[in-house]
Amino acid sequence: MRRILWFRRDLRTEDNPLLSLGGEVFPIFIFDTNILQRLDAEDRRVAFIFSSVLKLKKELQARGLDLKLYFGDPLKVFTSLSQLGFDEVTASGDHDDYARQRDLQISHILPFNYLHDTYIFRPEEVLKGDQTPYLVFTPFYNKAKTLFTKQHLQSSHFAEHTLFSADYEGIEKRDTSGGTKLKTAIESIGFNAIPLYLDEPHEILNAFELSDYEKNRNIPQLQGTSGLSLHLRFGTLSIRELLRYLSRQKKAGIPTEAFFRQLVFRDFYAYLLYHFPRIEKENYKYRFTGIEDETKYKAFCEAKTGVPIIDAGVNELLQTGRMHNRIRMICASFFTKDLLLPWQWGEAFFAQHLLDYDASANILSWQWSAGTGVDPQPYFRIFNPYLQSKKFDKDARYIKGLCPELSEIEPKLLHDEDALFEHTIPNYPKPIVRHKEAAKKALEYFRKVL
Numbered sequence: 001m002r003r004i005l006w007f008r009r010d011l012r013t014e015d016n017p018l019l020s021l022g023g024e025v026f027p028i029f030i031f032d033t034n035i036l037q038r039l040d041a042e043d044r045r046v047a048f049i050f051s052s053v054l055k056l057k058k059e060l061q062a063r064g065l066d067l068k069l070y071f072g073d074p075l076k077v078f079t080s081l082s083q084l085g086f087d088e089v090t091a092s093g094d095h096d097d098y099a100r101q102r103d104l105q106i107s108h109i110l111p112f113n114y115l116h117d118t119y120i121f122r123p124e125e126v127l128k129g130d131q132t133p134y135l136v137f138t139p140f141y142n143k144a145k146t147l148f149t150k151q152h153l154q155s156s157h158f159a160e161h162t163l164f165s166a167d168y169e170g171i172e173k174r175d176t177s178g179g180t181k182l183k184t185a186i187e188s189i190g191f192n193a194i195p196l197y198l199d200e201p202h203e204i205l206n207a208f209e210l211s212d213y214e215k216n217r218n219i220p221q222l223q224g225t226s227g228l229s230l231h232l233r234f235g236t237l238s239i240r241e242l243l244r245y246l247s248r249q250k251k252a253g254i255p256t257e258a259f260f261r262q263l264v265f266r267d268f269y270a271y272l273l274y275h276f277p278r279i280e281k282e283n284y285k286y287r288f289t290g291i292e293d294e295t296k297y298k299a300f301c302e303a304k305t306g307v308p309i310i311d312a313g314v315n316e317l318l319q320t321g322r323m324h325n326r327i328r329m330i331c332a333s334f335f336t337k338d339l340l341l342p343w344q345w346g347e348a349f350f351a352q353h354l355l356d357y358d359a360s361a362n363i364l365s366w367q368w369s370a371g372t373g374v375d376p377q378p379y380f381r382i383f384n385p386y387l388q389s390k391k392f393d394k395d396a397r398y399i400k401g402l403c404p405e406l407s408e409i410e411p412k413l414l415h416d417e418d419a420l421f422e423h424t425i426p427n428y429p430k431p432i433v434r435h436k437e438a439a440k441k442a443l444e445y446f447r448k449v450l
Helices: 044-062 074-084 097-107 137-147 201-207 210-216 229-234 239-251 257-275 294-301 308-320 325-338 343-353 359-370 385-392 397-402 417-422 435-449
Strands: 002-007 023-032 068-072 088-092 112-115 161-163 171-175 178-182
Touching: 023 044, 023 074, 044 229, 068 074, 074 097, 074 171, 097 112, 137 257, 210 257, 239 257, 257 359, 294 308, 294 343, 308 325, 308 343, 308 385, 308 397, 325 343, 325 359, 325 385, 325 435, 343 359
Parallel strands: 002 023, 002 088, 023 068, 023 161, 068 171, 088 112
Antiparallel strands: 171 178
16 A cells, blocks of 8 residues: 655654554655744744654664755645555644544545554544533543553654665645745745754653642642643653653652643543534633723733733743643633633744644644633632732742842732732832732623523
8 A cells, every 4th residue: 555644743753653564665754834834934933834844764774765845835736646646645643623624634645544642542532421422521521541552652663664765855835836845944935943952752751740740730840740832742752651651650659640641631621622513612601701892912921911920921931831730720811811811812822932832732722721711720710920929929939030120029928919019129010900809800791692
């Protein structure tokens, strides 16, 4: 069989189902202009993807294969490839609406063979007794645990292949005028090279202190999370390899339940987006979608809200492309409840800057914070950013590390809203809202639409 191996969210050679299929193969990666045209030239994700694709190409070459690089609309790429006698295109499934619509169109050009790779469970694997999807995480998690077997840990082995004869040099640009050869450089696709200084996924995994995860995962200064979300997002680390690591840790007597639960939560959000694609843009419940206020939005995006934990989180995002999960929750609650801004605005802002951006996780998390999502998060649950910062950053080490203008301020003042209003801090604004008043206003707006 002659097949196209389309790499997408699986940029690795180890434990990759794509490479477990033998025969004559044509490995490709497409820099999709439908996605790239919306991004800034300094986008960190593109820099990461580009470097990962080049690394994948070298790894494939070391094993007797290669990787053809395209730049253009995937439909144009596959229309041109359909004339070369391929039996099918094979790729791992992707759950967001654009990817599903794109793949459907491509399946009309060439037979499409979907493989399961990115998540633990297939979208149709964890269902209620009546074969409908779960809407609440805990029942989903409990059912998922009963379905989890050793098969979910199995590694995909590298098969015997014959490489399809083609020109693998450079990047082939595909547009209405045909194909054009471009230099293998990120500048060729309209982006700038950005040094990222990221550790390899296996180095991160080996350094991860799983035994301290449950205790430290909510403390941003301790960096108690795994730091692997970026590598899971783009498939530079196999989800099954991470599960096998957990299995070894569990056998060694180290608690793994808390971390496994977070991995299943990742599955749950992708599962919800798959079964309810409309929630990518729309509320699942409630008509209220926020009040458009450009002044408040600008203050949030520029880390000038006057609320230290919020401004520190936004600075982390702008400077590094990362944001600790607890801080994401605090920021999203402040954005949607204290500022009453549309969750879609916040989701788009995070999407623009997050290095590990994943549509399902970002969208569903923002809907969770707004209280409009599928899950039962009530609209009246509103985080107090000052209590949150006092609990999870008591000594203000996280805040001061990201807001240098606050480095000499006593930590307890940074957790005290009244003190922040009373004191004038050089080069730092006073809070743009009072939390108690803003929370009351948010409740009033939500009650109106119930």
